[in-house]
Amino acid sequence: MSPGAERSRAARSAAPTPGAATAPGNHAARSEAGTARGLLDAAVTTMAAFVRAHAFFPSIMLREVAEGGTHLDRRTLEAVAAVLRAFAAILQPGVDQGSFRRMHPLTAYFTAIAPVLMFVASAPLRSKLAARRLLPGVQTRLVADEFLDDLKQSLQRAFAVPPDNRGHR
Numbered sequence: 001m002s003p004g005a006e007r008s009r010a011a012r013s014a015a016p017t018p019g020a021a022t023a024p025g026n027h028a029a030r031s032e033a034g035t036a037r038g039l040l041d042a043a044v045t046t047m048a049a050f051v052r053a054h055a056f057f058p059s060i061m062l063r064e065v066a067e068g069g070t071h072l073d074r075r076t077l078e079a080v081a082a083v084l085r086a087f088a089a090i091l092q093p094g095v096d097q098g099s100f101r102r103m104h105p106l107t108a109y110f111t112a113i114a115p116v117l118m119f120v121a122s123a124p125l126r127s128k129l130a131a132r133r134l135l136p137g138v139q140t141r142l143v144a145d146e147f148l149d150d151l152k153q154s155l156q157r158a159f160a161v162p163p164d165n166r167g168h169r
Contacts, residue, residue, distance in 0.1 A: 036094025058121035
């Protein structure tokens with residue numbers, strides 16, 4: 001199997017199932033089920049869990065984005081598109097309710113997934129920086145739960161409708 005076909009197969013097998021963030025078994029989705037904020041938090045939690053469980057995924061995703069998706073076959077591209085549509089569908093109720101501002105679905109998805117990919121992919125680099133004490137003033141490691149909490153808070157603010165601009169672009 002060619003390296004490109006191997007990457008496509010790995011990426012496709014690792015693609016999150018659209019709607020997994022709101023699946024009945026997802027505890028985060030149940031905790032605030034129905035609210036726009038709860039659905040966003042659940043989606044981010046699910047994406048992060050998926051990426052952390054598939055250690056190879058960040059490097060494949062980052063490489064494919066950097067190389068223009070040249071190794072992705074049609075089935076893999078369809079899987080990627082399904083994830084993007086699912087994320088947009090998760091956010092749409094928040095837009096409709098006036099909780100989230102209108103924004104392009106790709107902007108919203110990239111805003112959410114990029115930090116997760118970088119956090120997971122940078123683990124070895126962060127370990128080296130910490131071991132060599134090259135981050136003055138940073139005394140503690142950034143653990144996954146703390147990162148995820150910070151990210152969710154940041155995304156809630158980033159997607160929120162500004163108080164002076166309710167629903168307008």
